[in-house]
Amino acid sequence: MSASSAGGLSLFFRRDGVRGFMLMSPAFIFALLLLAIPIGVIITFSFWTQSYLDIDTTLTLSNYREVWEKPIYGVLLTRSLIVAGTVTFVTVIFAYPLAYYVAFHVHQRKALWIFLITIPFWTSYLLRIFAWKLILGYNGVVNTSLMEIGLITEPLSFILYNVNAVVLTLSHAWMPFAILPIYVSLQKIDRSYLEAATDLGDGPIRRFLRVTLPLSLPGVLAAMVVVFIPTIGDYVTPKLVGGTDGLMIANMIQVQFGKANNWPLGAALAVTTMVTVTLVATAFVFFAKWLGGRAR
Amino acid sequence: MRFKFLTLYAVAFMIFLYLPVLFLPLFSFNDSTIVAFPLKGFTLQWYENLLTETTMHQAFFNSMQVGWSTAIISTLLGICAARAVTRYNFFAKKSITAFVMLPLVLPEIIVAISLLVVILWLGFNLSLFSVMLGHILMTVPFSTAVLISSFEGFDKSLEEASMDLGEGPFMTFLRVTLPMVAPGIISSLLITFTISLDEFIVAFFLTGTEPTLPIYIWGQLRFIAKLPNVVALGSILLFSSFLLLCIAEFVRRRAQRRTGIEGSIL
Numbered sequence: 225m226s227a228s229s230a231g232g233l234s235l236f237f238r239r240d241g242v243r244g245f246m247l248m249s250p251a252f253i254f255a256l257l258l259l260a261i262p263i264g265v266i267i268t269f270s271f272w273t274q275s276y277l278d279i280d281t282t283l284t285l286s287n288y289r290e291v292w293e294k295p296i297y298g299v300l301l302t303r304s305l306i307v308a309g310t311v312t313f314v315t316v317i318f319a320y321p322l323a324y325y326v327a328f329h330v331h332q333r334k335a336l337w338i339f340l341i342t343i344p345f346w347t348s349y350l351l352r353i354f355a356w357k358l359i360l361g362y363n364g365v366v367n368t369s370l371m372e373i374g375l376i377t378e379p380l381s382f383i384l385y386n387v388n389a390v391v392l393t394l395s396h397a398w399m400p401f402a403i404l405p406i407y408v409s410l411q412k413i414d415r416s417y418l419e420a421a422t423d424l425g426d427g428p429i430r431r432f433l434r435v436t437l438p439l440s441l442p443g444v445l446a447a448m449v450v451v452f453i454p455t456i457g458d459y460v461t462p463k464l465v466g467g468t469d470g471l472m473i474a475n476m477i478q479v480q481f482g483k484a485n486n487w488p489l490g491a492a493l494a495v496t497t498m499v500t501v502t503l504v505a506t507a508f509v510f511f512a513k514w515l516g517g518r519a520r
Numbered sequence: 521m522r523f524k525f526l527t528l529y530a531v532a533f534m535i536f537l538y539l540p541v542l543f544l545p546l547f548s549f550n551d552s553t554i555v556a557f558p559l560k561g562f563t564l565q566w567y568e569n570l571l572t573e574t575t576m577h578q579a580f581f582n583s584m585q586v587g588w589s590t591a592i593i594s595t596l597l598g599i600c601a602a603r604a605v606t607r608y609n610f611f612a613k614k615s616i617t618a619f620v621m622l623p624l625v626l627p628e629i630i631v632a633i634s635l636l637v638v639i640l641w642l643g644f645n646l647s648l649f650s651v652m653l654g655h656i657l658m659t660v661p662f663s664t665a666v667l668i669s670s671f672e673g674f675d676k677s678l679e680e681a682s683m684d685l686g687e688g689p690f691m692t693f694l695r696v697t698l699p700m701v702a703p704g705i706i707s708s709l710l711i712t713f714t715i716s717l718d719e720f721i722v723a724f725f726l727t728g729t730e731p732t733l734p735i736y737i738w739g740q741l742r743f744i745a746k747l748p749n750v751v752a753l754g755s756i757l758l759f760s761s762f763l764l765l766c767i768a769e770f771v772r773r774r775a776q777r778r779t780g781i782e783g784s785i786l
Contacts, residue, residue: 244608251601251620251660258657259623262634269637322533325526339769344537346711347761348718350734351754354741355540358547358555358751365543368557399537450625457627460721464741474629481633481725491637494630501627 269491279488287492297476297493301500304472307387308456311394315451316444318395319402323443324436326403327410338407345400353464356393360384360465385467393461398454402447409443410436445512449505456501473497545755547748555747566752576753579736583717586648586732590655591713597656598663598708599701605664606671624661631657632725639726646728654722659712666711670704670775703775710768714761733757 271283291297326337344352359365360383367379383389413436421431459474466472473493480490547555551563570576604610605617623631632654639650678700682692698705720734727735737753740746 240608241610244604244610244613247600247604247608248610248613248616248620249600251597251664252616254597254660255620255622255657258635258638258653259626259631260619262638263630265638265641266630266634318533321526321529325530329526335773340534341537343762343765344541346714346718346765347541347758348720348734348754350718350720350737351544351758352541354737354750354754355543358543359540363554363556365557372558396536396540453625454627457629459629474627477629477633481636487637490633494633497627498630 266491267495269488270495272488274486274488287489288496290489291492291496297473297496300471300473300476301497303387304456304474304497305500305504307390307394307470307472308452310391311398311455312448312452314391314395315398315402316406316447319399319447320406320444323403323406323410327407327413338404341403342400345397349397350460352397353393353461356389356396357384357465360389360392384465385470387466387470389465389467390462390470390472393465394455394458397461398451402451405446405450406440406443409440409446413439441512445509448508452508453501453505457497541758544751544758548752548755550748553745553748555751566748567756569749570752570756573749575731576733576736579731579733582648582730583733586652586655586723587713587716589652590659590716591709593652594656594659594663594712595667595705595708597660598667598712599705601660601664602667602671605668607676620664621661623658628658628721632722635722636725646726648727648730648732650726650728651723651732652716654726655716655719658719658722659715662715663708663712666708666772667701667704670701670772674700703771707768707772710764710771714764714768718757718761 270287271285273280273282273284273286322341326334326341330337357364361367362379362381362384364384366383367376370376371379417435417439418431421435426434456472457474459472459478462470462472462475474497477490477493477497480486480493484490546559548566549562549564550559551561551565552559601617601620605613610616635650635654635657636646639646639653644650674697678696679692682696683689687695718734719732720738723732723735724738731739733753737750737757740750
C-alpha cells in the first residue's frame, strides 16, 4: 500500500506539468508573498483611517473622499499623467529612428549597438538625474557655458526646477528602454515584404508608411507601456529637478508615508494611481488595436 | 542621402545619451569646489577625500552585502523559473510567468511602499535585509529573462543523450545543463548585482539606519560643499557598473559563439 502510494507520488512528481510548476514555484511564491500580499494590504489600508498613531480598522471610503475632494491630489495626478504622457510621446518619437537605423542600416555589430544603447539604462538612475541637475542648474553646465561665451549675462533660471526639466530628464532616462521593443519588432519584419512593396511600385516613404510602420506598431505599443507606467510613479526626478511646480503624485504618496505619516491616505493615493494607470494603459492599448484594425 | 541622415541622427543620439553622464567623471577631476565650467585644473583631491569618509565606507560595505545576496538569491530563483519556462508546460504557465515578471513594469514606488507597510505592520524592523528582499523582487524578472535566453538556446538532445548514457536527471543537470548555461548564470549574477548596487527608490523606503551607497549619495546631495566628493563617488560607481556590465556581456557573447546561441540581454 505504502509502496504503491510512494510510487504514485513519485510518478506524480515526474509528470512534466508538476515538475515545471515546482520549478516555477520558488519565484512565484516569492512574488506572491512580497508583491501580491503587500498590494492586498495596501488596498485594505486604503479603506482604514488613522488618527495620530492609532489605526482605525473600520472600513470607510473617507480617504478616497479626501483624494477626490481636495484639489491638490487631482492637480498632482493630472500633472503626473501629462508628464508621463509627454515623456512617452517624446521617448517613442526619438527612439523610433534609432531603432530603425540599427534594425535596417547596421549590418555588422548590431549586438554592440544594442549593448551601447542599453548601458546607460543600467547605470545608476540617481546619478543620471544628478548629472542633469549639474547640467541645468543655476551654476550648471548650460548656464556657465553660455555666460562664458557671452550669450547671456546672468544665469537662466527657467531651465531647472520646472516641469520641462522633469520631462527632459525622464525622457533621457527611459530612452534606452523604449528602443528595445521597437528594435525587436522592426528586426522581426520579413524583409521580403519590403521587397514586394518596392516591386509593386511603392516608393520608400509609402513603403515605410504602409508596410514597416504598421508591422512595427506592436513594438511601439510595448515601448509606450513600459515607459508610461514607471514614469508616472517616479518621485526622484520631480524631487531633484522639478521644483515645486514639477512635483508629481508619487511625491505626495512619499510624504504621506514619511513626514505626514498618514498611511491610509497614502495607500488610497497609491491605489488611485494604480487604478488610473491601469485604466489609461488599457484604454490606450485598446485604442491602438482598434486603430490598427481600421488601418488594415 | 536618407541613409546618411539616419547615421548622423544615430551618432547625435548616442552623444545625447552619454553626454550628461560623462560630466560626472569630467568634473570629478576638476580642481574647484564649484561644480561648473570653466574647468580650473586637474586634481585627485576629491578621490582622496573619499578615502577618509568612514560613513561612505560603511555604506559601501552595506551595498556589497545587499548586492551579492540579491545577486545569488535572485539568480537561483531565476534559474528555476527559466528552466520551468523553457522546458515544461504547466498549469497557468503564461499568467504565472507574467506575474513573476510584473515588477518590471510596476511603478517602483508601489513596490516600495507596499513592502514597507507589510514589513512594519508585521513588526519587523527595516534593515539591510528588507532592502535585499525588495531588490530580489525587482531583479528576479531580469535574471529570469537573461537565463531564459541561455536555456532556450541549447540543444535538448544533449540532455537526452546524457540520460540515455545512464546519468540521472540530477547529474545530467550538473554535468550537461549547468556548464552550458554557466555564462548566462554569470551574466545574471553581474546584472542583478549592478541593479542592486545602483537601485535607489526601493532602498530609500526600506533602508533602516544603515544606508546603501545611493542612499548615502542622496543624503550628501544636500551639502553643497560635499558636491565634488559626491561627483567623484558617482564616477567610481558609474565606472564599476560599466565594467561589470561589459564583463557580463563579454561572457555571454563568448558563450554564444561557442554554443551558437543567439539572443540579447533583454
